[in-house]
Amino acid sequence: MEFLSYLISGISLGSVYAIIALGYTMVYGIAKMLNFAHGDVIMIGGYISFCAMSYLNFPGWLALILAMVVCTALGVVIEGLAYRPLREATSLAVLITAIGVSYFLQNSALLIWGATPKVFSPIVEGTQNIGGLSVSNISLLTMAACIVIMVVLTLFTSKTKMGKAMRACSEDKGAAQLMGINVNRTISTTFAIGSALAAVAGVLMCSAYPTLMPTTGSMPGIKAFTAAVFGGIGSIPGAFLGGILLGIIEALAKAYLSTQLSNSIVFAVLIIVLLVRPAGLLGKYVPEKV
Secondary structure (H helix, E strand, O other), X not given: OHHHHHHHHHHHHHHHHHHHHHHHHHHHHHHOOOOOOHHHHHHHHHHHHHHHHHOOOOOHHHHHHHHHHHHHHHHHHHHHHHHHHHOOOOHHHHHHHHHHHHHHHHHHHHHHHOOOXXXXXXXXXXXXXXXXXXXXXXXXXXXXXXXXXXXXXXXXXXXXXXXXXXHHHHXXXXXXXXXXXXXXXXXXXXXXXXXXXXXXXXXXXXXXXXXXXXXXOHHHHHHHHHHHHHHOOOOHHHHHHHHHHHHHHHHHHHHHOOOOOHHHHHHHHHHHHHHHOOOOOOOOOOOOOO
């Protein structure tokens, strides 16, 4: 029973990682860039929801919607101002810019909300008794939200016109543009979707672990990127699987091995997996044409 409790805790934590990783993998899959400011968009989403619930007395669902709207707009602005001018630049230039955007968002939050941690109120409270296990409602909501988001994203990319445009841009931006696809708008839409997912993850994470500060999104962002690589970056099912497995590994490592070494164990597992499968669990090897 104790093991099942840890397992559910790991799946709940992994669901948060998976939602964040889906944003990472969407942006990388289409724009072929690593948005390391993604973790800080999570933090902004948490603060927006916190302010809406604490100062404006918004219900949890409305605070979540407001956070998604603000983070969606923020993602579009970040893409337009910081990344679009670097569309043809080297990967190193984009990486340095992403780190700069990350520190800008962290320090902006520090100036606006201060360094004192905020205590976040859960968007849903209470627990459910399932087979003798007490599971919090926020854990159930997190797991359900992760599954729904993964399914919706999969259908969106495979069935809709914009989703097909995203897949075309992922394959070849030049050819997609020649076929009449607006590449800039497609990439902006991708950033918007990824940032909205970051807001959802931020609110769910802060509800489950109710402490909010300017650096809240840093480590979850890194772990979610790890999950995306673990599952196969660029693959939506891979991001989902990688996030869930990473959360389970972290929860079991904390329970049975060492709380202090749990992060090291997580990254050690990633290294081992990549040594065996460099493309990740569900990643595909794409031969480079010359």
